[in-house]
Amino acid sequence: MLDSLDIDGVVITADALLTQREFARYLIEDKQAHYHFTVKANQPTLLDDLQCFFSDLKEPDATQIDFGHGRIETRKIWTTSHLNQYLNFPYVGQAFAIEREVTNKKTGKVSNEVVYGITSQASSDADAKKILSTNRKHWCIENSCHYILDWTYDEDRCRIRTQYGPENISRLRRFAISTIKTISSKGVAETTRMLSMNVRLVLDYLKMTKNSMGVQ
Numbered sequence: 001m002l003d004s005l006d007i008d009g010v011v012i013t014a015d016a017l018l019t020q021r022e023f024a025r026y027l028i029e030d031k032q033a034h035y036h037f038t039v040k041a042n043q044p045t046l047l048d049d050l051q052c053f054f055s056d057l058k059e060p061d062a063t064q065i066d067f068g069h070g071r072i073e074t075r076k077i078w079t080t081s082h083l084n085q086y087l088n089f090p091y092v093g094q095a096f097a098i099e100r101e102v103t104n105k106k107t108g109k110v111s112n113e114v115v116y117g118i119t120s121q122a123s124s125d126a127d128a129k130k131i132l133s134t135n136r137k138h139w140c141i142e143n144s145c146h147y148i149l150d151w152t153y154d155e156d157r158c159r160i161r162t163q164y165g166p167e168n169i170s171r172l173r174r175f176a177i178s179t180i181k182t183i184s185s186k187g188v189a190e191t192t193r194m195l196s197m198n199v200r201l202v203l204d205y206l207k208m209t210k211n212s213m214g215v216q
Helices: 021-030 044-053 128-151 165-183 188-196 199-206
Strands: 011-014 034-039 062-068 071-080 094-104 110-119
Touching (some): 021 034, 034 044, 034 128, 044 094, 071 128, 110 128, 128 165
Parallel strands (some): 011 034
């Protein structure tokens, strides 16, 4: 997918599934881009190294606080370049740990998690605030895409498993979401409920008949 794109100097963010050495080399060597990867249990040695280094968290290098949706979210980041030559991963410029603390303003309940990552950007190219901002933007996109798939289309519990079925149904869901977002003035969930109760509305929505009417 990236072969045809000019991403020279662009930072490519990815969740743990794509935290792979060959993908990192491809981005750096073939595309002259940067990576910003999340590290989880699918890279156990790498994760253990990061957890060990950041086990004694002190004063953070940067902090962000957001208020909205009935909660207070505080994000703190610690960065280091001391592991660059030690980690068994190509082109590491910095490693980082991010602590997310979310307080529900109504109930007072507090949740806390620490996530780890690596980036090819050196500290001269990206300070702690910039890395934290890049990470935040990645999860904004991730949540925007996958929250709808998980909650509106219940994708995680889909029983389609064989041959090209999973890929095809996933493409159809994404096509539906992009079409609704392009046309509708309402939310995806509300529009989906409306269309599911009336086949004629679906035809009007997609303008598939000569006498189709506009749907908002």
